[in-house]
Amino acid sequence: MDATPEQAPPAPAAERREGMRLLARATLAELSAAWEAIAGKPEVAPVRGPETGLVMVRGRIGGGGDPFNLGEATVSRATVRLSTGEIGHGQLLGTDKERARLAAVLDALFQNDAHRPAVEALHRRVAGRLEAEDRRKAEETAATRVDFFTMVRGED
Protein backbone atom coordinates (compact mmCIF):
# COMPACT_ATOMS: atom_id res chain seq x y z
CA MET A 1 0.00 0.00 0.00
CA ASP A 2 1.48 3.30 -1.08
CA ALA A 3 1.54 6.21 1.29
CA THR A 4 0.11 9.28 -0.41
CA PRO A 5 0.91 12.87 0.56
CA GLU A 6 -2.72 13.26 1.72
CA GLN A 7 -2.15 10.70 4.48
CA ALA A 8 -0.26 12.99 6.83
CA PRO A 9 1.01 11.21 9.94
CA PRO A 10 -1.16 11.80 13.03
CA ALA A 11 1.69 13.62 14.73
CA PRO A 12 4.19 15.52 12.62
CA ALA A 13 7.39 13.51 12.26
CA ALA A 14 9.66 16.23 13.63
CA GLU A 15 7.62 16.58 16.83
CA ARG A 16 7.39 12.86 17.30
CA ARG A 17 11.12 12.51 16.71
CA GLU A 18 11.89 15.14 19.34
CA GLY A 19 9.40 13.46 21.68
CA MET A 20 11.12 10.11 21.22
CA ARG A 21 14.47 11.74 21.99
CA LEU A 22 13.06 12.98 25.29
CA LEU A 23 11.36 9.67 26.12
CA ALA A 24 14.73 7.95 25.61
CA ARG A 25 16.22 10.23 28.26
CA ALA A 26 13.29 9.99 30.72
CA THR A 27 13.85 8.15 33.99
CA LEU A 28 11.73 5.18 34.98
CA ALA A 29 10.11 7.37 37.65
CA GLU A 30 9.22 10.07 35.11
CA LEU A 31 7.76 7.55 32.67
CA SER A 32 5.81 5.67 35.33
CA ALA A 33 4.38 8.87 36.81
CA ALA A 34 3.25 10.04 33.35
CA TRP A 35 1.59 6.68 32.61
CA GLU A 36 -0.11 6.60 36.02
CA ALA A 37 -1.51 10.07 35.38
CA ILE A 38 -3.15 9.08 32.07
CA ALA A 39 -6.93 9.24 32.48
CA GLY A 40 -8.96 6.55 30.71
CA LYS A 41 -6.00 4.34 29.87
CA PRO A 42 -6.37 2.32 26.66
CA GLU A 43 -5.39 -1.34 26.62
CA VAL A 44 -1.75 -1.90 25.65
CA ALA A 45 -0.74 -4.93 23.61
CA PRO A 46 2.91 -5.80 22.97
CA VAL A 47 3.88 -6.02 19.31
CA ARG A 48 7.62 -6.54 19.77
CA GLY A 49 9.75 -6.87 22.87
CA PRO A 50 10.60 -5.34 25.18
CA GLU A 51 14.02 -6.73 24.30
CA THR A 52 17.66 -5.79 24.76
CA GLY A 53 20.22 -5.86 21.99
CA LEU A 54 23.09 -3.90 20.51
CA VAL A 55 23.64 -1.08 18.11
CA MET A 56 27.01 -0.44 16.55
CA VAL A 57 28.02 3.11 17.41
CA ARG A 58 29.96 4.74 14.60
CA GLY A 59 32.41 7.59 14.50
CA ARG A 60 33.87 9.54 11.62
CA ILE A 61 37.53 9.42 10.60
CA GLY A 62 39.16 12.66 11.73
CA GLY A 63 35.86 13.71 13.31
CA GLY A 64 34.05 14.59 10.08
CA GLY A 65 35.28 12.11 7.46
CA ASP A 66 33.93 8.75 6.43
CA PRO A 67 32.32 6.54 9.06
CA PHE A 68 34.01 3.75 10.98
CA ASN A 69 32.63 1.36 13.58
CA LEU A 70 33.61 2.49 17.06
CA GLY A 71 32.00 -0.14 19.27
CA GLU A 72 28.60 -1.33 20.37
CA ALA A 73 26.14 -0.03 22.94
CA THR A 74 23.32 -1.82 24.71
CA VAL A 75 19.86 -0.74 23.59
CA SER A 76 16.44 -1.78 24.82
CA ARG A 77 13.41 -1.41 22.60
CA ALA A 78 9.72 -2.18 22.51
CA THR A 79 6.80 -1.73 20.17
CA VAL A 80 3.21 -1.64 21.46
CA ARG A 81 -0.27 -1.21 20.04
CA LEU A 82 -3.00 0.62 21.92
CA SER A 83 -6.61 -0.57 21.87
CA THR A 84 -7.31 2.77 20.15
CA GLY A 85 -5.06 1.66 17.26
CA GLU A 86 -1.88 3.70 17.65
CA ILE A 87 1.48 1.95 17.43
CA GLY A 88 4.32 3.27 19.55
CA HIS A 89 8.06 2.60 19.52
CA GLY A 90 10.41 2.94 22.47
CA GLN A 91 14.20 2.60 22.12
CA LEU A 92 16.87 3.76 24.49
CA LEU A 93 20.44 3.07 25.58
CA GLY A 94 20.90 0.53 28.35
CA THR A 95 19.24 -2.67 29.46
CA ASP A 96 16.13 -1.28 31.16
CA LYS A 97 13.33 -3.02 29.28
CA GLU A 98 10.57 -1.49 31.40
CA ARG A 99 11.73 2.01 30.47
CA ALA A 100 11.69 1.00 26.80
CA ARG A 101 8.17 -0.43 27.13
CA LEU A 102 6.83 2.67 28.86
CA ALA A 103 8.55 4.89 26.28
CA ALA A 104 6.76 2.93 23.55
CA VAL A 105 3.41 3.29 25.34
CA LEU A 106 3.91 7.03 25.70
CA ASP A 107 5.03 7.36 22.07
CA ALA A 108 1.74 5.66 21.10
CA LEU A 109 -0.27 7.92 23.41
CA PHE A 110 1.45 10.97 21.85
CA GLN A 111 -0.24 10.07 18.57
CA ASN A 112 -3.67 10.06 20.20
CA ASP A 113 -5.27 13.52 20.28
CA ALA A 114 -6.89 12.90 23.65
CA HIS A 115 -3.67 11.85 25.36
CA ARG A 116 -1.13 14.01 23.55
CA PRO A 117 -1.24 16.90 26.04
CA ALA A 118 -0.31 14.57 28.91
CA VAL A 119 2.66 13.21 26.94
CA GLU A 120 3.68 16.72 25.94
CA ALA A 121 3.71 17.67 29.61
CA LEU A 122 6.14 14.79 30.20
CA HIS A 123 8.26 15.95 27.25
CA ARG A 124 8.47 19.42 28.79
CA ARG A 125 9.39 18.01 32.20
CA VAL A 126 12.21 15.89 30.77
CA ALA A 127 13.41 18.71 28.49
CA GLY A 128 13.50 21.07 31.46
CA ARG A 129 15.52 18.62 33.54
CA LEU A 130 18.00 17.91 30.74
CA GLU A 131 18.41 21.59 30.01
CA ALA A 132 19.15 22.31 33.67
CA GLU A 133 21.63 19.40 33.83
CA ASP A 134 23.40 20.49 30.64
CA ARG A 135 23.47 24.09 31.79
CA ARG A 136 24.99 23.09 35.10
CA LYS A 137 27.67 20.96 33.41
CA ALA A 138 28.49 23.78 30.98
CA GLU A 139 28.92 26.20 33.89
CA GLU A 140 31.13 23.75 35.77
CA THR A 141 33.29 23.34 32.67
CA ALA A 142 33.42 27.09 31.99
CA ALA A 143 34.85 27.65 35.47
CA THR A 144 37.88 25.54 34.47
CA ARG A 145 38.73 27.73 31.47
CA VAL A 146 42.34 28.86 31.57
CA ASP A 147 44.46 31.37 29.80
CA PHE A 148 48.00 30.18 29.31
CA PHE A 149 50.68 32.84 29.04
CA THR A 150 53.58 32.02 26.80
CA MET A 151 56.79 32.93 28.61
CA VAL A 152 59.40 34.64 26.50
CA ARG A 153 62.48 32.46 26.31
CA GLY A 154 66.02 33.65 26.87
CA GLU A 155 65.19 36.78 28.85
CA ASP A 156 67.69 37.75 31.53
Add this chain to the structure above:
Amino acid sequence: MYVAVKGGEAAIANAHRLLADRRRGERSLPSITIEQVVEQLGLAVDRVMAEASLYDRALAALAVRQARGDMIEAIFILRAYRTTLPRFGYAEPIDTANMKIERRVSATYKDLPGGQLLGPTFDYTHRLLDPSLLGDEPVEEVALKEPSEPVMRVSDILDGEGLIEGDGEMPEGHVAGDLTREPMEFPMARDLRLQALARGDEGFLLALAYSTQRGYGRTHPFVGEIRIGEVEVELELPELGFAVSLGVIRVTECQMVSQFKGSAKQPPQFTRGYGLVFGQSERKAMSMSLVDRALRTDEFSEDIVAPAQDQEFVISHADNVQATGFVEHLKLPHYVDFQAELDLVRRMRREYETAHGGEDGMKEAAE
Protein backbone atom coordinates in the same frame (compact mmCIF):
# COMPACT_ATOMS: atom_id res chain seq x y z
CA MET B 1 48.38 -28.79 21.58
CA TYR B 2 45.72 -29.00 24.23
CA VAL B 3 44.15 -32.39 24.97
CA ALA B 4 40.87 -32.33 26.90
CA VAL B 5 40.88 -33.58 30.49
CA LYS B 6 38.04 -34.80 32.66
CA GLY B 7 37.39 -34.69 36.37
CA GLY B 8 37.96 -32.19 39.14
CA GLU B 9 34.35 -30.98 39.26
CA ALA B 10 34.25 -30.78 43.04
CA ALA B 11 37.60 -28.98 43.22
CA ILE B 12 36.48 -26.49 40.55
CA ALA B 13 33.21 -25.81 42.35
CA ASN B 14 35.07 -25.26 45.60
CA ALA B 15 37.61 -23.00 43.91
CA HIS B 16 34.77 -20.86 42.58
CA ARG B 17 33.21 -20.72 46.06
CA LEU B 18 36.55 -19.58 47.37
CA LEU B 19 36.75 -16.95 44.62
CA ALA B 20 33.31 -15.65 45.61
CA ASP B 21 34.44 -15.49 49.22
CA ARG B 22 37.63 -13.58 48.42
CA ARG B 23 35.72 -11.27 46.11
CA ARG B 24 33.36 -10.39 48.93
CA GLY B 25 36.28 -9.85 51.28
CA GLU B 26 36.00 -9.00 54.96
CA ARG B 27 32.34 -9.43 55.89
CA SER B 28 32.33 -6.69 58.49
CA LEU B 29 32.85 -4.17 55.67
CA PRO B 30 29.89 -3.08 53.55
CA SER B 31 29.68 -4.61 50.10
CA ILE B 32 30.31 -2.11 47.27
CA THR B 33 27.36 -1.38 45.03
CA ILE B 34 27.35 -1.12 41.25
CA GLU B 35 26.27 2.51 41.62
CA GLN B 36 29.32 3.19 43.79
CA VAL B 37 31.62 1.65 41.20
CA VAL B 38 29.99 3.72 38.43
CA GLU B 39 30.20 6.93 40.44
CA GLN B 40 33.51 6.56 42.24
CA LEU B 41 35.61 4.34 39.96
CA GLY B 42 34.25 5.84 36.76
CA LEU B 43 37.49 5.76 34.79
CA ALA B 44 37.94 2.05 35.48
CA VAL B 45 34.39 1.58 34.19
CA ASP B 46 35.23 3.65 31.10
CA ARG B 47 38.30 1.59 30.33
CA VAL B 48 36.34 -1.64 30.55
CA MET B 49 33.67 -0.26 28.21
CA ALA B 50 36.23 0.95 25.70
CA GLU B 51 38.22 -2.26 25.51
CA ALA B 52 35.21 -4.55 25.73
CA SER B 53 33.85 -2.42 22.87
CA LEU B 54 30.48 -2.19 24.62
CA TYR B 55 29.05 1.02 25.99
CA ASP B 56 27.06 0.26 29.14
CA ARG B 57 28.33 1.82 32.36
CA ALA B 58 26.28 -0.36 34.70
CA LEU B 59 27.32 -3.63 33.06
CA ALA B 60 30.96 -2.51 32.93
CA ALA B 61 30.80 -1.72 36.66
CA LEU B 62 29.31 -5.14 37.30
CA ALA B 63 32.19 -6.66 35.35
CA VAL B 64 34.75 -4.69 37.38
CA ARG B 65 33.18 -5.89 40.61
CA GLN B 66 32.85 -9.48 39.42
CA ALA B 67 36.50 -9.47 38.28
CA ARG B 68 37.68 -8.11 41.65
CA GLY B 69 39.14 -5.12 39.83
CA ASP B 70 41.10 -7.21 37.32
CA MET B 71 40.57 -4.97 34.28
CA ILE B 72 41.32 -7.48 31.54
CA GLU B 73 39.13 -10.09 33.22
CA ALA B 74 36.35 -7.48 33.41
CA ILE B 75 36.84 -6.61 29.73
CA PHE B 76 36.72 -10.33 28.88
CA ILE B 77 33.44 -10.83 30.80
CA LEU B 78 31.79 -7.82 29.16
CA ARG B 79 33.03 -8.82 25.70
CA ALA B 80 31.60 -12.29 26.25
CA TYR B 81 28.27 -10.83 27.34
CA ARG B 82 27.91 -8.82 24.14
CA THR B 83 27.98 -12.02 22.09
CA THR B 84 24.72 -13.08 23.75
CA LEU B 85 22.80 -10.08 22.40
CA PRO B 86 21.23 -9.58 18.97
CA ARG B 87 22.40 -6.68 16.80
CA PHE B 88 19.62 -4.16 16.16
CA GLY B 89 21.55 -2.12 13.63
CA TYR B 90 24.21 0.47 12.91
CA ALA B 91 23.77 3.88 14.50
CA GLU B 92 24.24 7.11 12.59
CA PRO B 93 27.83 8.36 12.97
CA ILE B 94 28.17 10.45 16.12
CA ASP B 95 28.76 14.17 15.66
CA THR B 96 31.73 15.11 17.82
CA ALA B 97 31.65 18.70 16.53
CA ASN B 98 28.39 19.08 18.45
CA MET B 99 29.71 17.47 21.62
CA LYS B 100 28.56 18.82 24.99
CA ILE B 101 32.08 19.69 26.05
CA GLU B 102 33.34 18.66 29.51
CA ARG B 103 37.01 19.13 28.68
CA ARG B 104 38.82 20.57 25.71
CA VAL B 105 42.46 21.45 25.41
CA SER B 106 44.76 22.26 22.53
CA ALA B 107 48.54 22.25 22.62
CA THR B 108 48.83 24.07 19.29
CA TYR B 109 46.79 27.21 19.90
CA LYS B 110 46.81 29.22 23.09
CA ASP B 111 43.82 31.38 22.29
CA LEU B 112 41.16 29.63 20.36
CA PRO B 113 37.39 30.00 20.14
CA GLY B 114 35.83 28.28 23.13
CA GLY B 115 39.06 28.44 25.11
CA GLN B 116 41.11 25.87 26.95
CA LEU B 117 38.67 24.05 29.22
CA LEU B 118 40.47 21.83 31.71
CA GLY B 119 37.45 19.97 33.06
CA PRO B 120 37.93 17.25 35.69
CA THR B 121 41.61 16.57 34.96
CA PHE B 122 44.55 15.01 36.79
CA ASP B 123 46.82 17.46 34.93
CA TYR B 124 48.58 19.96 37.20
CA THR B 125 47.84 17.91 40.31
CA HIS B 126 50.96 17.17 42.35
CA ARG B 127 50.53 13.41 42.26
CA LEU B 128 50.89 13.27 46.03
CA LEU B 129 48.80 10.77 47.95
CA ASP B 130 45.91 12.63 49.54
CA PRO B 131 45.39 11.53 53.15
CA SER B 132 42.01 13.26 53.25
CA LEU B 133 40.73 10.46 51.00
CA LEU B 134 41.55 7.91 53.71
CA GLY B 135 38.37 9.04 55.35
CA ASP B 136 35.17 10.47 54.03
CA GLU B 137 35.68 14.21 54.36
CA PRO B 138 33.17 16.46 52.66
CA VAL B 139 34.12 17.65 49.17
CA GLU B 140 34.05 21.32 48.21
CA GLU B 141 31.22 22.56 45.99
CA VAL B 142 32.38 23.06 42.41
CA ALA B 143 32.89 26.52 40.94
CA LEU B 144 30.46 27.76 38.31
CA LYS B 145 30.93 30.31 35.56
CA GLU B 146 28.90 31.64 32.66
CA PRO B 147 29.73 29.56 29.56
CA SER B 148 31.20 31.54 26.68
CA GLU B 149 31.27 31.06 22.93
CA PRO B 150 30.92 27.69 21.21
CA VAL B 151 33.94 25.42 21.09
CA MET B 152 35.19 25.17 17.51
CA ARG B 153 37.38 22.41 16.16
CA VAL B 154 41.10 23.09 15.97
CA SER B 155 41.34 21.17 12.70
CA ASP B 156 38.93 23.70 11.17
CA ILE B 157 41.29 26.55 12.09
CA LEU B 158 44.25 25.00 10.25
CA ASP B 159 41.94 23.92 7.47
CA GLY B 160 41.16 27.58 6.76
CA GLU B 161 44.76 28.02 5.60
CA GLY B 162 44.80 24.80 3.61
CA LEU B 163 47.80 23.59 5.60
CA ILE B 164 46.22 20.45 7.00
CA GLU B 165 44.86 17.36 5.38
CA GLY B 166 41.12 16.72 5.46
CA ASP B 167 39.18 14.61 7.93
CA GLY B 168 39.81 11.31 6.20
CA GLU B 169 37.94 9.98 3.21
CA MET B 170 37.83 6.37 2.14
CA PRO B 171 37.72 5.47 -1.56
CA GLU B 172 34.41 6.16 -3.34
CA GLY B 173 31.78 3.55 -2.51
CA HIS B 174 33.74 2.10 0.45
CA VAL B 175 31.51 0.57 3.11
CA ALA B 176 32.90 0.74 6.65
CA GLY B 177 34.13 -2.72 7.66
CA ASP B 178 33.12 -4.34 10.93
CA LEU B 179 35.63 -6.47 12.84
CA THR B 180 32.83 -8.17 14.74
CA ARG B 181 31.44 -9.53 11.47
CA GLU B 182 34.44 -10.21 9.24
CA PRO B 183 37.74 -11.97 9.87
CA MET B 184 40.86 -9.77 10.01
CA GLU B 185 42.75 -9.41 6.78
CA PHE B 186 45.86 -7.46 5.93
CA PRO B 187 46.45 -4.94 4.55
CA MET B 188 43.56 -3.47 6.55
CA ALA B 189 41.77 -0.26 5.60
CA ARG B 190 41.95 2.73 7.94
CA ASP B 191 38.33 2.49 9.09
CA LEU B 192 38.84 -1.09 10.30
CA ARG B 193 42.16 -0.19 11.89
CA LEU B 194 40.43 2.56 13.84
CA GLN B 195 37.82 0.09 15.09
CA ALA B 196 40.60 -2.27 16.21
CA LEU B 197 42.55 0.54 17.88
CA ALA B 198 39.42 1.90 19.62
CA ARG B 199 39.08 -1.40 21.46
CA GLY B 200 42.78 -2.12 21.69
CA ASP B 201 44.62 -2.47 24.97
CA GLU B 202 45.47 0.92 26.45
CA GLY B 203 48.85 -0.23 27.74
CA PHE B 204 49.86 -1.74 24.41
CA LEU B 205 48.84 1.36 22.45
CA LEU B 206 50.51 3.62 25.00
CA ALA B 207 53.77 1.71 24.61
CA LEU B 208 53.59 1.84 20.81
CA ALA B 209 52.75 5.55 20.88
CA TYR B 210 55.71 6.11 23.20
CA SER B 211 57.96 4.16 20.83
CA THR B 212 57.08 6.56 17.98
CA GLN B 213 58.11 9.49 20.18
CA ARG B 214 61.40 7.83 21.00
CA GLY B 215 62.29 7.51 17.33
CA TYR B 216 60.76 4.22 16.23
CA GLY B 217 58.73 5.72 13.39
CA ARG B 218 58.99 9.35 14.36
CA THR B 219 56.10 11.66 13.45
CA HIS B 220 56.79 14.80 15.53
CA PRO B 221 53.24 15.19 16.80
CA PHE B 222 51.27 17.94 18.51
CA VAL B 223 47.95 17.60 20.26
CA GLY B 224 45.75 19.67 17.99
CA GLU B 225 42.84 19.03 20.27
CA ILE B 226 41.49 16.72 22.92
CA ARG B 227 37.80 16.93 23.68
CA ILE B 228 35.69 14.95 26.12
CA GLY B 229 31.93 15.13 26.42
CA GLU B 230 28.56 13.70 25.53
CA VAL B 231 27.25 13.04 22.06
CA GLU B 232 23.89 11.80 20.91
CA VAL B 233 23.50 8.27 19.45
CA GLU B 234 20.84 8.09 16.76
CA LEU B 235 19.39 5.03 15.08
CA GLU B 236 17.32 5.01 11.91
CA LEU B 237 13.95 3.32 12.49
CA PRO B 238 12.84 1.71 9.23
CA GLU B 239 9.24 1.67 10.50
CA LEU B 240 9.25 5.45 10.68
CA GLY B 241 11.77 6.39 8.03
CA PHE B 242 13.77 8.71 10.25
CA ALA B 243 16.53 8.47 12.84
CA VAL B 244 15.69 8.84 16.53
CA SER B 245 17.97 9.53 19.45
CA LEU B 246 18.64 6.63 21.81
CA GLY B 247 20.36 8.81 24.40
CA VAL B 248 23.86 10.13 24.94
CA ILE B 249 27.27 8.55 25.45
CA ARG B 250 30.48 10.13 26.68
CA VAL B 251 33.49 9.87 24.37
CA THR B 252 37.03 11.19 24.22
CA GLU B 253 38.40 12.45 20.92
CA CYS B 254 42.00 13.33 20.08
CA GLN B 255 43.20 15.11 16.96
CA MET B 256 46.95 14.64 16.72
CA VAL B 257 48.67 16.88 14.20
CA SER B 258 52.03 16.04 12.72
CA GLN B 259 54.34 17.70 10.27
CA PHE B 260 54.77 16.14 6.85
CA LYS B 261 57.55 17.18 4.50
CA GLY B 262 55.56 16.30 1.42
CA SER B 263 56.07 13.63 -1.22
CA ALA B 264 55.94 13.36 -4.98
CA LYS B 265 52.16 13.30 -4.72
CA GLN B 266 51.47 15.70 -1.83
CA PRO B 267 52.71 19.17 -0.84
CA PRO B 268 54.21 19.81 2.60
CA GLN B 269 51.41 20.04 5.15
CA PHE B 270 50.21 18.86 8.51
CA THR B 271 48.85 15.34 8.61
CA ARG B 272 46.60 13.94 11.28
CA GLY B 273 46.13 10.94 13.50
CA TYR B 274 42.71 10.33 14.99
CA GLY B 275 41.67 8.86 18.32
CA LEU B 276 38.12 8.21 19.50
CA VAL B 277 37.35 6.19 22.61
CA PHE B 278 34.29 5.38 24.72
CA GLY B 279 34.21 7.22 28.04
CA GLN B 280 36.77 9.60 29.50
CA SER B 281 40.12 8.19 28.46
CA GLU B 282 42.52 10.70 26.96
CA ARG B 283 45.67 8.62 27.43
CA LYS B 284 44.06 5.99 25.24
CA ALA B 285 42.69 8.51 22.72
CA MET B 286 46.12 10.16 22.41
CA SER B 287 47.89 6.82 22.02
CA MET B 288 45.34 5.74 19.45
CA SER B 289 45.83 8.90 17.41
CA LEU B 290 49.62 8.51 17.40
CA VAL B 291 49.38 4.89 16.34
CA ASP B 292 46.74 5.73 13.72
CA ARG B 293 49.13 8.24 12.17
CA ALA B 294 52.09 5.87 12.37
CA LEU B 295 50.11 3.17 10.55
CA ARG B 296 49.29 5.40 7.58
CA THR B 297 52.58 4.63 5.84
CA ASP B 298 50.97 3.69 2.55
CA GLU B 299 49.21 7.06 2.25
CA PHE B 300 52.42 9.04 2.71
CA SER B 301 54.86 6.68 0.99
CA GLU B 302 56.70 6.15 4.26
CA ASP B 303 59.03 3.21 4.82
CA ILE B 304 57.98 0.75 7.50
CA VAL B 305 60.96 0.81 9.83
CA ALA B 306 59.35 0.46 13.26
CA PRO B 307 56.82 -1.80 15.03
CA ALA B 308 54.21 0.98 15.38
CA GLN B 309 54.10 1.32 11.58
CA ASP B 310 53.50 -2.37 10.97
CA GLN B 311 49.76 -2.81 10.83
CA GLU B 312 49.82 -6.59 11.01
CA PHE B 313 51.98 -6.45 14.13
CA VAL B 314 49.96 -3.66 15.78
CA ILE B 315 46.42 -4.79 14.97
CA SER B 316 47.06 -8.49 15.56
CA HIS B 317 48.36 -7.85 19.06
CA ALA B 318 46.24 -4.92 20.25
CA ASP B 319 43.27 -6.94 21.48
CA ASN B 320 43.84 -7.88 25.10
CA VAL B 321 41.02 -10.44 25.18
CA GLN B 322 42.66 -12.40 22.38
CA ALA B 323 46.08 -11.87 23.88
CA THR B 324 45.14 -12.99 27.37
CA GLY B 325 43.27 -15.98 25.98
CA PHE B 326 46.31 -17.24 24.14
CA VAL B 327 48.86 -16.45 26.83
CA GLU B 328 46.72 -17.73 29.69
CA HIS B 329 45.71 -20.96 27.99
CA LEU B 330 49.28 -22.11 28.63
CA LYS B 331 48.38 -22.77 32.27
CA LEU B 332 45.66 -25.26 31.38
CA PRO B 333 46.56 -28.96 31.51
CA HIS B 334 49.04 -29.80 28.76
CA TYR B 335 50.00 -33.14 30.32
CA VAL B 336 49.73 -35.32 27.23
CA ASP B 337 51.43 -32.72 25.11
CA PHE B 338 54.25 -32.35 27.57
CA GLN B 339 54.69 -36.14 27.88
CA ALA B 340 55.18 -36.30 24.13
CA GLU B 341 57.78 -33.52 24.26
CA LEU B 342 59.48 -35.17 27.22
CA ASP B 343 59.87 -38.38 25.24
CA LEU B 344 61.25 -36.40 22.32
CA VAL B 345 63.81 -34.54 24.43
CA ARG B 346 64.90 -37.81 26.12
CA ARG B 347 65.48 -39.40 22.73
CA MET B 348 67.40 -36.39 21.42
CA ARG B 349 69.52 -36.37 24.55
CA ARG B 350 70.36 -40.08 24.12
CA GLU B 351 71.34 -39.46 20.51
CA TYR B 352 73.47 -36.48 21.53
CA GLU B 353 75.26 -38.44 24.20
CA THR B 354 75.87 -41.34 21.88
CA ALA B 355 77.31 -39.00 19.26
CA HIS B 356 79.63 -37.26 21.73
CA GLY B 357 80.81 -40.49 23.40
CA GLY B 358 79.42 -41.39 26.80
CA GLU B 359 82.08 -39.89 29.11
CA ASP B 360 82.73 -36.58 27.29
CA GLY B 361 79.03 -35.93 27.06
CA MET B 362 78.57 -36.49 30.79
CA LYS B 363 81.50 -34.19 31.58
CA GLU B 364 80.16 -31.37 29.39
CA ALA B 365 76.71 -31.66 30.89
CA ALA B 366 78.21 -31.39 34.38
CA GLU B 367 80.07 -28.20 33.44
